[in-house]
Amino acid sequence: MRTHTTRRLLGALSVLAALTLTATACGSDTSDSGTGDSTPKDVNAALEKGGKVTVWAWEPTLKKVAEDFEKKYPNVDIELVNAGTGDKQYTALQNAIAAGSGAPDVAQVEYYALGQFAIGKSVEDLAPYGAERYGTTFTPGPWNAVTQDKAIHALPMDSGPMAFFYNKKVFDKHGIQVPTTWDEYVEAARTLHKADPKIFITNDTGDAGATTSLIWQAGGHPYKTDGTDVTIDFTDEGTQKYTATWQKLLDEKLLAPVSSWSDAWYKGLADGSIATLSIGAWMPANLTSGVASASGDWRVAPLPQWTKGDKASAENGGSSLAVPKAAKNKELAYAFTEFATTGTGATTRVTQGAFPATRADLESKAFLDTKFPYFGGQQANQIFAESARNVAPDWTYLPYQVYANSIFNDTVGKAYVTPTKLTDGLKAWQDASTKYGSDQGFTVNK
Structure with missing residues (x-):
């Protein structure tokens, strides 16, 4: 779903x-x-x-x-x-x-x-x-x-605890190991795109939910809310980890300029030109129904980590x-x-x-032992359950996050189609969200 x-x-x-x-x-x-x-x-x-x-x-x-x-x-x-x-x-x-x-x-x-x-x-x-x-x-x-x-x-x-979905057929063909860190992920993106310019590590045209989820996993806390007192700060350490990595992918054009849930997206997932997804555990049903022709090609792994050896995850949806x-x-x-x-x-x-x-x-045996034919018989729920146990604590959304997400493409989205840097896009998002919150009667700190 x-x-x-x-x-x-x-x-x-x-x-x-x-x-x-x-x-x-x-x-x-x-x-x-x-x-x-x-x-x-x-x-x-x-x-x-x-x-x-x-x-x-x-x-x-x-x-x-x-x-x-x-x-x-x-x-x-x-x-x-x-x-x-x-x-x-x-x-x-x-x-x-x-x-x-x-x-x-x-x-x-x-x-x-x-x-x-x-x-x-x-x-x-x-x-x-x-x-x-x-x-x-x-x-x-x-x-x-x-x-x-x-x-x-x-x-x-x-x-929606997050997991890493990857096209094993594509990875095997090009000798790619499943990345355990985001640095390894960037290297895998480079290797895949160099081997075949039509292959991208993933797609991204700017998505508020995906961005905040990965900042969450990185330990970021850009939002803090205490009643009507709100703080918005996209300069925290976790956010910086995310922006530094994602900026490399944008600068080197390693992300497919394809919007999720579009016909082109489903096609890319089916033909292997979009090789991975970092997304919520609700995704298997969408792959099974929308990308049926790639059944057996895909597998599931834990999310890459921002610090080697960690097990942090986040919710997505x-x-x-x-x-x-x-x-x-x-x-x-x-x-x-x-x-x-x-x-x-x-x-x-x-x-x-x-x-x-x-x-x-x-934690039920029936759930954990379920085999997914789509993933080659893999017991993927074990990975999803582990992710759920490792969701980073203390994440907070804005009390007007729906509005904030609606202006994401007008602010951060510019980093995907212009020379605007992600940090500048996030600053614009922060400023616009701050203004809106203040106009609605919140006390917004920066």
């Missing part, structure tokens, strides 16, 4: 100016509970009474989960609505919140976008419903993405289920959110191809 987007937001975030920009609420000190026990929010009583729950989500595995939920709770009707993916849904959701009507009871929200809804207090704190019991249920990256202090703004649906403040039946909405993201609901989604955010599913 494709779980991140860089499409322009089309002005949807203008409604943020109307939101109350205050620090996120703290959760209550309720005891462990869930839909199986009495909770402070009377979830069980709501389930017995029944009603309708409208869920805005694009994730296809929720269909089976909704059917299972309705069988277990026959008085509840789950209405799944695909209101669009990424920016399109966030536009509709923000508009419904601003209008005071039309908002769903549950909404799928990607991790990078959750902050804008949390800071505006437009999503429920799920801690009083008993959600704090799941602090050890989920892997660190997703759980960190949905929590702040004691508040729980959503429950994780899936995750992934989403959560949140309950808007405007939900009509919050208790039922929470019950479905809990069901879909934990226990059998989560396992049902994993068996359909979702990448787990739950430790139990991630």
Whole structure:
């Protein structure tokens, strides 16, 4: 499943100016509970009474989960609505919140976008419903993405720990060893392109999600948020590691000028002219369906490291289920959110191809022993699970990251099509993001 987007937001975030920009609420000190026990929010009583729950989500595995939920709770009707993916849904959701009507009871929200809804207090704190019991249920990256202090703004649906996908057929033909560091990666790029100018180590035309994920893996912390107090600084050490390496690839024209998810991209992955991808663990399904002709050619390895011997990883994509403040039946909405993201609901989604955010599913023998015919029978989930365990901690997105990502190509993107250096592009991105944040009422430090 494709779980991140860089499409322009089309002005949807203008409604943020109307939101109350205050620090996120703290959760209550309720005891462990869930839909199986009495909770402070009377979830069980709501389930017995029944009603309708409208869920805005694009994730296809929720269909089976909704059917299972309705069988277990026959008085509840789950209405799944695909209101669009990424920016399109966030536009509709923000508009419904601003209008005071039309908002769903549950909404799928990607991790990078959750902050804008949390800071505006437009999503429920799920801690009083008993959600704090799941602090050890989920892997660190997703759980960190949905929590702040004691508040729980959503429950994780899936995750995207990063891995290195490479075309073994191309590597073997040209005698390339799988790179274990980014310096080795640059050398592999040079060797491949010299051997055949039509082969590129990877594609990149400028992608905010890919850039921030690799900065994250490098130990960068360009964003810091404390309520409405925000710091943006792309001069930190981790960011510098990334820019120094990626600038070499740009200067030497070692990156295919092909946009991800385009027809040319799929063609390059199929014919070997795009030899690797550093991307989230949700990618196998896309390769299997979109690049079927290359089945058996590709393999999976851990991400190259910025420092030899490290095992650091990062998240790339992934989403959560949140309950808007405007939900009509919050208790039922929470019950479905809990069901879909934990226990059998989560396992049902994993068996359909979702990448787990739950430790139990991630560590299960069935999951780890799964052989991927596409990858020559490789047990790739073992690599993905290891990556999930090694996601670098303490990463933070901006509370208006959706807007920031929408202007990436107008700022950093220039480094891909003009002599502009990446450091200058990131500085322009920082300045534009700072101005926008200040205009929206944030205190933004540089």
